[in-house]
Amino acid sequence: MTRRVIALGGAMLIAVTLLGTVPAMARGTDVIKSGACDSATSWKLKIKAEDPAAIQAEVEIDENVVGHTWRVRLLQNGEVVAAGQRVTLAPSGSFNFNRLLTDTPGRDVIRFRAVNLATGEICKGGASLSG
Numbered sequence: 001m002t003r004r005v006i007a008l009g010g011a012m013l014i015a016v017t018l019l020g021t022v023p024a025m026a027r028g029t030d031v032i033k034s035g036a037c038d039s040a041t042s043w044k045l046k047i048k049a050e051d052p053a054a055i056q057a058e059v060e061i062d063e064n065v066v067g068h069t070w071r072v073r074l075l076q077n078g079e080v081v082a083a084g085q086r087v088t089l090a091p092s093g094s095f096n097f098n099r100l101l102t103d104t105p106g107r108d109v110i111r112f113r114a115v116n117l118a119t120g121e122i123c124k125g126g127a128s129l130s131g
Contacts, residue, residue, distance in 0.1 A: 029048070029049065030046055030047070030048045031046070031047045031048070031127045031128070031129050032044065032045070032046045032127075033045045033125055033126070033127040034125075035125050037061075037114075037121055037122060037123035037124075038121045038122050038123070039119070039121045040063075040064070041061060041062065041063040041064075041116070041121055041123060042061075042062050043059065043060065043061055043062070043112075043114070043123040043124075043125055044058075044059070044060040044062075045057070045058070045059055045060075045110065045112060045125050045126065045127050046058045046060075047108075047110050047127050047129050048129075049103060049129060050100065051103075052103065053102065053103050054100050054101065054102065054103055055076075055100070055101045055102075055103050055108060055110070055129060056098070056099075056100055056101075057074060057076075057082075057098070057099050057100075057101055057110050057112075058096055058097070058098045059072060059074065059096065059097040059098075059112045059114065060094060060095070060096050060097075061086070061088070061094060061095055061097075061114055061123055062092065062093065062094040063088050063093050063094065063116070063121075064092070064093040064094075065088055065093045066088055066089065066090045066091075066093045067087060067088060068087065068088045068093075068116055068117070068118045068119070069085055069086070069087050069116075069117045069118065070085065070086050070087070070088070070095065070114045070115065070116050070117065071083075071084075071085050071114065071115045071117060072084055072085070072086060072097045072112060072113070072114045073112065073113045073114075074097070074099055074101075074110070074111075074112050075110070075111045075112070075113075076101055076104070076108060076109070076110055077104060077108060077109055078109070081099065081101055082097075082099040082101075084097065085117075097112075097114075106130070107128055107129070107130045108128060108129045108130075109126060109127075109128045110126060110127055110128070110129070111124070111125070111126035112124065112125060112126070
């Protein structure tokens, strides 16, 4: 009888340990989307749940032209949560726009729109993260 109790306790400890790691693994999952803009520029959107209360969002624009200014807007569930300007930098002619967002209950839909102020080219895309 004592061996049974010890075995059952050990099995429960293993189950709790394994179940306890599932949320941590889910939080570290990245969602990455990429695509083409109006012209030869490419974009990448990476979103990642940092912890139960935060989402890291990163927009990368790769134009292969140094010195162009872009206006960027980031939306979460349809609302603008961040906006700013970035300049494409040497050597690659690209930039990153990073923000830490509040994780809302349920699914978060993250979208962006970037406009090249010199050429008028538009990049836009989106991804979602279930929480």
